[in-house]
Amino acid sequence: MLSELAPNHYFSGHSLTRDLADDLHSCFSRKPSAEVWEETVETIARIPEIIATWILEYKQESQNFRLLAIHSQSNIEIPIVISKYSLPCHHVVDSNMIFEMNLLGQNSFFQSLGGFTLDESRAMYLGYPIRSDIGTVIGVIGMVVDDKFKHKYKNLKLIDVIADQLSQELIRFKNENLISETLNTASFVKHSLAELFRLLSTQSIDLMVVCRNYLQTGLNLFGLPLGLIASKVGEHWEYSLVEGNIHGIFEGQRFSNEEAKFFIPNVPSSARILNQKSEISEHNVRDHLINLNVSCLMEFPLKVHNQTIGILGFYGFRDQKIESIELFQRVFELMGIGLANTIEKHNIDLLSKIVFLEKEYPIH
Template sequence: MLSELAPNQYFSGVSLAADLADDLHSFGSARPSEQVWEQTVQTIARIPEIISTWIFEYLPESQNFRLLALHSRSEFQIAPVVSKYSVPCHHVVDSNMIFELNLVDEESFFQPLTETLPEKTSAMYLGYPIRSDIGTVIGVIGMVVEDKFKHKFKNLKLIDVIADQLSRELIQFKNEQIIAETLNTASFVKHSLAELFRLLSVKSADLTTTCRNYLQTGTKLFGLPLGLIASKIGNDWEYSLVEGNVHGIYEGKKFSKEESKFTSAHFSNSAIIRKQLLSTSVEEVRDHILEAGISCLMEYPLKVHNQTIAILGFYGRNDQKIESAELFQRVFELMGIGLANAIEKHNIGLLSKIVFLEKESPNW
């Protein structure tokens, strides 16, 4: 394989094309993608002037890069996901071309790496695009190389061949991800509809049992460890029902209207979903919820006779994130509507019973 070639074979002139043709013929065949990424960076790293090399998958939806593999001579680390404009690889995506950058006086992304280089050694960044079959950039081969990059033309010919192979591998990888996500989505939809049907089909005279059933189902369905119903008591609130053992959150806990921090959006018919609590969103979250280590949330107003009487909520902890926010929101809203209808029917039944008793009572 390529990784088994000695570096000077890359530049042997006569044998270069034949060697690459033979070795690249089986490149990536019948192996897991993770092995392909790892072998590729090891192959590139065998070029003598390469200091570090990595492969990024570009995620246009989130404007991020996802690290697929990294190889470095020194202690250089890259986070699993980095924002697009925090690394020079974004120039490759924006220009759809090879990009070079001299790292002299570079103090951001590459500072931990440049600090480990010998004093007389300078370096440069070289980014090479991995393109889709229609020419858009779907990934980047990033490299830090010595400033005197020998055999640059032949090196780039090798990188070009590798990028072409990586293109096919990355397209297949993305397609497999799409298929897996679609299957997971279909499975979730099927399961959630079955659970919603079950909840709507259960007839119970005990409203507490009905509400607790919704909470237990929601925590399992959304994979979140805490579910609760906060009821409005006059102008204040209390946690009437709590599903999940979280310190500081318990049934009967009361808090004021000012402490509730329920946004005005709660009084519409839409669910509030915070996939990840960031500094920009904590202002609208209750302080005792944040103190309990909540990292994401889903909240929905339960309305009876067009009045918000309670909030149905599910919460994640310990840096947990909500991945499928749009799908979760629709299922969550259907669940909230079902529970609100159950509460309204219960109240109507209770009211009818009171009216019946009043008719039976003698007039004094």
């Protein structure tokens, strides 16, 4: 029992010790992970002198923390996803050890936590690692504590027990997410390949119908609200085909070559994907899209006879993001290549018919 690991003198009062141990035991009784995180921080927060506590998952691939749960006596806010180096928790990850720090003068720390206020002269940060079964840090228990933290090292033995339990829960949580993501990826790949095969197998003499079919399919696959094909018309560009309902974007809308901001000569046929607002600027995105609060985009140059004749594009707005960028990029590029080949074949077929007619009915 966990009560054996929590002697009475850890906390102020015999019943509190026993209650905390019982709470911890019940926390990890095969409950949903979200409940485990919430009940754990609530339990830790009952230790005297702890002002706030939170649990973070560390995502090594992105160098970010993901907030799992937080409990605080003050108005503390942590974003759901936050950069590794925005919190002192990164010291725990880098050292793979317990880390403590006096918070006096740590303004950046308080800004990261929503700008809450407390008596900095008596506050400390205390971080405890949650390790995987091979010893790497996969999460952090973060705490703001009174620097008069009584029985700190004895209390940390209880935190150590909690970290061990959280390790198993977090490993299970990560594995379940990995399985879910793998299944979702497999489903998306299967569905997208079926859609690409359908598009490439469609026989239609109406190129406009073919292009609209590509746009409608892309909107469904990528989950973005706007799809369009822009074409070069003389010295200008225009939106030749538009699918979706975004006010301010319409078919026939023209803009100058300088405003296009997607036409880059001699660039290989690859998709351009911008998935963060910080990547979007007046230098690389058209002004009217910025004014409409575009948040992400996917654009692919349509090349026919080695000449860029148009752009296939899909766009998100406000706070939308593109999921699974690498996977989406590959599917999008296959779609763009397929559409470009279809346009090129259509032009060749049309030219062949003209040549045939000229032979059959020579113009005198």
